[in-house]
Amino acid sequence: MEKIDEVFKVEGNRSVQEQWLRIHLFKEGNFYRAYEQSAWLMSHYAGSDLQAKKHKTKQSPDGSFVFVGFPVSSLDKFRPKESGETETDSNHIVLVLPSQTFPEEASVEVLTDDFSKWKREMAYTDAKADNDERKDKSNLNGEFGKSVGGIRMTGILQELLSYPLLMATTTPTT
Secondary structure, three states: OOOHHHHHHHHOOOOOHHHHHEEEEEEEOOEEEEEHHHHHHHHHHOOOOOOOEEEEOOOOOOOEEEEEEEEHHHHHHHOOOOOEEEEEEOOEEEEEOOHHHOOOOOOHHHHHHHHHHHHHHOOOOOHHHHHHHHHHHHHHHHHHHOEEOOEEHHHHHHHHHHOOOOHHHHOOOO
8 A cells, every 4th residue: 555644645635626636546556546535536436336445544633544446457447537647657647537527616625525524424344443343242242142052142042032921922821
């Protein structure tokens, strides 16, 4: 991965609307990745759907970063329609969206808010978040998730909890 500090520096430089027309793609092995605002732009304007991912990091103010990725060989498939291309070096290209991509009234503040909302609403997809979630679930289960003689305690508890306690349904009929 490109150093995340460098990515935040590149992506954080969007103070005028023309800068919002630039999608930065970083080559990582056989893949291109777009981070943060570029990931948002790719998700909204790419030729095909891209699955954005959100990971935790200590380098960003909100503790996370988002990205989309695709194989280098699929650039034409994922390139937004009518976008131009400039290459800054062999590991970083910039796709430039057409100037009419955003309506004139779409200010930098509106674009920034749209990106922030999109990022906030996205669920974490990194392994650390998955491990944290599994750990939380196992703590909720406590001892009940353990196996006793080949029978899971959760199954026994479910049976007990689902047993009808009203006398009319549990008494024998004569």
